[in-house]
Amino acid sequence: MVTGVTLRPWARRDRRSIEHWPPAGVPEHWIARTSNDPARSLAIDVRNHLIGRISLRTINANDASIGIYLHPSWRGHGYGVIALQLLRECSEYQRLFLEVATDNEGAIRAYRRAGWETVSVVERNGYTYWMMEAQCIQHCILSAPYCSS
Ligand SMILES: CC(C)(COP(=O)(O)OP(=O)(O)OC[C@H]1O[C@@H](n2cnc3c(N)ncnc32)[C@H](O)[C@@H]1OP(=O)(O)O)[C@@H](O)C(=O)NCCC(=O)NCCS
Numbered sequence: 001m002v003t004g005v006t007l008r009p010w011a012r013r014d015r016r017s018i019e020h021w022p023p024a025g026v027p028e029h030w031i032a033r034t035s036n037d038p039a040r041s042l043a044i045d046v047r048n049h050l051i052g053r054i055s056l057r058t059i060n061a062n063d064a065s066i067g068i069y070l071h072p073s074w075r076g077h078g079y080g081v082i083a084l085q086l087l088r089e090c091s092e093y094q095r096l097f098l099e100v101a102t103d104n105e106g107a108i109r110a111y112r113r114a115g116w117e118t119v120s121v122v123e124r125n126g127y128t129y130w131m132m133e134a135q136c137i138q139h140c141i142l143s144a145p146y147c148s149s
Pocket of ligand 1: 067071098
């Protein structure tokens with residue numbers, strides 16, 4: 001069982017940490033189109049070590065779109081799914097959306113495991129994306145200010 005995952009507000013020091021991260025190592029069109037507004041970003045920590053980031057863009061009072069990115073050496077260990085589940089439980093929003101390239105099979109599997117569902121298909125620049133949605137469960141409110149597995 002994966003434990004020790006925490007979501008917390010993105011801090012100024014986190015930007016310095018990710019400056020030395022390797023390039024994404026994934027096709028450019030896989031990278032989600034979300035705002036990089038630090039005020040709306042969340043740090044994903046494992047036992048106080050920064051492993052990734054969730055970007056949030058507010059659509060309206062109830063809805064937000066997200067992007068998620070993990071440091072390459074922390075992928076494939078279950079942390080992404082846990083972070084996505086924590087977000088559903090702790091977000092202040094009622095619904096979350098994301099766009100994922102249909103050939104990003106690993107990410108799609110992670111989203112489905114975390115309870116996300118495909119709601120529509122989008123074509124852009126020759127690539128096909130799925131718009132996926134998750135209903136929030138709201139056991140706690142993230143702005144308060146941490147949420148842990
Ligand atoms: C997408 C991402 C957040 C998923 O987080 P993660 O911690 O790597 O995923 P998990 O380890 O929780 O895996 C969840 C499932 O997805 C699968 N998976 C994850 N990455 C995979 C990959 N690159 N290839 C194949 N399967 C993958 C896992 O095997 C697992 O499936 P299973 O439970 O059936 O075995 C992370 O891999 C990442 O940052 N990828 C690069 C950036 C990216 O593509 N972001 C999404 C843009 S929309």
